Amino acid sequence: MTLSEILAATGAVGDLGDVGNPVFDGVCTDSRAVTPGRLFVCIPGARFDGHHFAAEAVAKGAGAILADRPMPEIVSRAPVLLVKDTVSALGRLAGHWRRKTAAKVVAVTGSAGKTTVKELLAAILSEMGPTSKNYKNFNNLIGLPLSILSAGSGDAFWVMELGVSVPGEMRDLADMAAPDVAVVVNVGPAHLEGFGDVAGVAREKCELLRAVAKGGAALAGMDHPELWNEARRVFPRVMGMSCRGLDAPYQAAYLGPREEGGLFSVRLCGLEMELALPYRGGHFAENILAAAACAHMLGADEGAIRRGLAAAAIPEQRFCCRRHGCFTVVDDTYNANPLSMRRALEAGAEMATGGPFVPVLGEMLELGAVTREEHVRLGEYVAGLHPAAVFFSGQSAQAVAQGLAGAGYAGPVVVVNSPSEFLKAFVSLGLTGGVVLFKGSRSMRMEAYACALCQDAEKGKKREGRE
Secondary structure, X not given: OEHHHHHHHHOOEOOOOOOOOOEOOEEXXXXXXOOOOEEEEOOEOOOOXXXXXXXXXXXXXXXXXXXXXOOOOOOOOOOEEEOOOHHHHHHHHHHHHHHXXXXXXXXXXXXXXXXXXXXXXXXXXXXXXXXXXXXXXXXOOOHHHHHHHOOOXXXXXXXXXXXXXXXXXXXXXXXXXXXXXXEEOOOOOOOHHHHOOHHHHHHHHOHHHHOXXXXXXXXXXXXXXXXXXXXXXXXXXXXXXXXXXXXXXXXXXXXXXXXXXXXXXXXXXXXXXXXEEOOOOHHHHHHHHHHHHHHHHOOOOXXXXXXXXXXXOOOOOOOEEEEEOOEEEEXXXXXOOHHXXXXXXXXXXXXXXXXXXXXXXXXXXXXXXXXXXHHXXXXXXXXXXXXXXXXXXXXXXXXXXXXXXXXXXXXXXXXXXXXXHHHHHHHHOOOOOXXXXXXXXXXXXXXXXXXXXXXXXXXXXXXXXXX
């Protein structure tokens, strides 16, 4: 984009000096990643304020600075573009870039699995033409515009994941993306501090449907009543998806485990497929269906769908299964809410197939007034899976223990506050195999607990080798 385009898109003002109308080839919010010819956007934050790094960005070749305050120490070296709110201005810039592209833009949201759906869908569409997607889960009011601004204007497809945690965010994100196809995979009790209840989550997610471009389409999960009711109200032409046998144009089912994965059936408006894929658990059926259905709507044939799903790489910490010593370690630690927690637990217990199953769980955060209730329910659900032991880290340990006991579980329940505490207690169980599942909300850092077990298992293998 040219400087004049950036000014017009962001509504910025400022003393530009005698720089003409240079072309910028990208946007950065991290001074460490600045390269010559980029616009540096100063994002204020709780820990770091980008304005404090503007001089460093200029020294590295930033062509201009987007800021919310005058910066006289810099203006002689690079144009300073002034706006009231740099985050909002970044969003407006992304919206301008989106309107310049001829790519078909897909926006994906949901309470669980949206990153997986994004990766699966992008892999399928890549079989049909150049495709851009969010980096990892850059899906919020800063990550989404950065993802959009890094997408190629000449691509055939953009697949953008949108994530929200407070009311009103989806409207801003959706306006940026202006999708040709919107996909709302599911809804569940996530971020209830802001949304109140599952119906509130559905209302916020379905704001995405209001932003669908003229002539565009939408998909929503019929298996979630609050979502399906709201989606039809907002976008009457919405197409339905179901993994529970509902009468939907797009359907899928998990047929059961296979070696190193699972078998899935998919029906896409008459096109029927069976797919052996390296994913296990019923929750993956919903993810696979959402990706395949959206791709089918965009013209993907059976071959492209099969090849894309087989080639897709699921990001780290999303039900990542590895063998360490005598244990199968399942790292699903990226985040957790009641919906995603139950799905991971169900799949992990299935993988154990009669052997020991040990869930190592962290607190589910941002549940507001239902925090205790949901953790009691979690304990009740875990009890039904007959685990060999249960580990929990977080303030709701007592609620989880109550649910476990109330549902008749009498096995070990261990409250741990650190990876070292967990490892010591786990070793004392004397287990010689089984499936160990790690999951919790992001700030609980349950990946450190998984890492502790993996490192200990690898040390054990080395000791055995020396002996």
